[in-house]
Amino acid sequence: MRIAVIGTGYVGLVSGACFSEFGVETICVDKDQDKIERLRRGVIPIYEPGLDALVEKNTRAGRLSFTTDLPAAVRGADAVFIAVGTPSRRGDGHADLSYVHAAAAEIAAALDPDDFTVIVTKSTVPVGTGREVARIIRKTRPEADFEVASNPEFLREGSAIEDFMRPDRVVIGTDSDRARQVMRALYRPLFLIETPMVFTSLETSELIKYAANTFLAAKITFINEIADLCEKVGADVHDVAKGIGLDNRIGKKFLHPGPGYGGSCFPKDTLALVKTAQDHGAPLRIIETVVDINDRRKKSMAGRVIAACGGSVQGRRIGVLGVTFKPNTDDMRDAPALDIIPALQAAGASIAAYDPAGMEEAARLIPGVTWAGDAYAALRQADCAIVLTEWNEFRMLNLNRARGIMNEPVIVDLRNIFNPQDAEMAGFTYHSIGRPGRVRKGRGE
Incomplete structure (x- = not known):
């Protein structure tokens, strides 16, 4: 399988590295060219125990790569994870979804209408965001064959790799049977260790x-x-x-x-x-x-x-x-x-x-x-x-x-x-x- 992860912050980088450890071909995308160059050299922008070794191992194995070219990363991907920031919006305390919406529009423009793609919100987002992501993509590319899923992260800083590899549970929200099948395949290593999967x-x-x-x-x-x-x-x-x-x-x-x-x-x-x-x-x-x-x-x-x-x-x-x-x-x-x-x-x-x-x-x-x-x-x-x-x-x-x-x-x-x-x-x-x-x-x- 092949996935793209949009955003190389804490959630995106840890998730991408861990999916590649599962054997999934993973491309992590970021707009920051300097950050991408440093990641290619193995320079990790955050402090998280074990992450540097995991990135180095899977980059060397060819399962994990980094790019600023979002369209190339999205084309042919089975799933595209949105893992951009959702900080508090200045002035009113709501989550700022501007990065999520921008990512959705860029993903839509890059989708190949001949391929089925699951668009997954990994970022922490308010109720209704998945529907809005779907609306943005349909408006931008009406012919695209896609479904949207929600897959929130439950990673504790300092223990993130263990939390991803041996989680208490995995939560997946989608109305699509095709999307469920893709997500089940991505998380197959966790099914094998009987991790509870909550589909909703x-x-x-x-x-x-x-x-x-x-x-x-x-x-x-x-x-x-x-x-x-x-x-x-x-x-x-x-x-x-x-x-x-x-x-x-x-x-x-x-x-x-x-x-x-x-x-x-x-x-x-x-x-x-x-x-x-x-x-x-x-x-x-x-x-x-x-x-x-x-x-x-x-x-x-x-x-x-x-x-x-x-x-x-x-x-x-x-x-x-x-x-x-x-x-x-x-x-x-x-x-x-x-x-x-x-x-x-x-x-x-x-x-x-x-x-x-x-x-x-x-x-x-x-x-x-x-x-x-x-x-x-x-x-x-x-x-x-x-x-x-x-x-x-x-x-x-x-x-x-x-x-x-x-x-x-x-x-x-x-x-x-x-x-x-x-x-x-x-x-x-x-x-x-x-x-x-x-x-x-x-x-x-």
């Missing part, structure tokens, strides 16, 4: 993606609010999360307190679903509240740091560990660091920060930060350490060494990666999320 309508498939992401965002927001309550009543949020997560109806995943969710999906998808629901007269009050609470939480985190520093960070040096929205990615989109660091700078603090993968992108987004070569360099002469991203290397930080190079032994652990007793034993005043207060020690006590 276009509209249902599109809504499944948004419903999944907003539910997970709500789960994160729920445990964050429970963490705040735990601090007031002397309970431990981790024990609460374990106690409720062992209930199979709830589950333990996404019950980790922190500074609020970020990333490429949850912020824009929750907002887009809210707008879609409002447009259809079926407002989602729960999700509206989730969006509001999360926005407020990220903005409030700087206040926690200021309070931990005695009420002022004027003239203080703050060492920041991690800036990406989660570990194992270089993605800075809607990361809590984008709210927290500027707020601390505005309050008079100087910031030194280290992140294993995200500093290049972060430097473009957060001016005035001193970027360090490792965690200890970020903490040297610091009056406070903040943990913003739970990279594994931070979990293994030598707290005694850290205390010895800091001006003041204060940690604000917004990811709860340290054991409070360990921090105490190293002489730190330790602040975390949703855990009861303990006897804390500072230098000289």
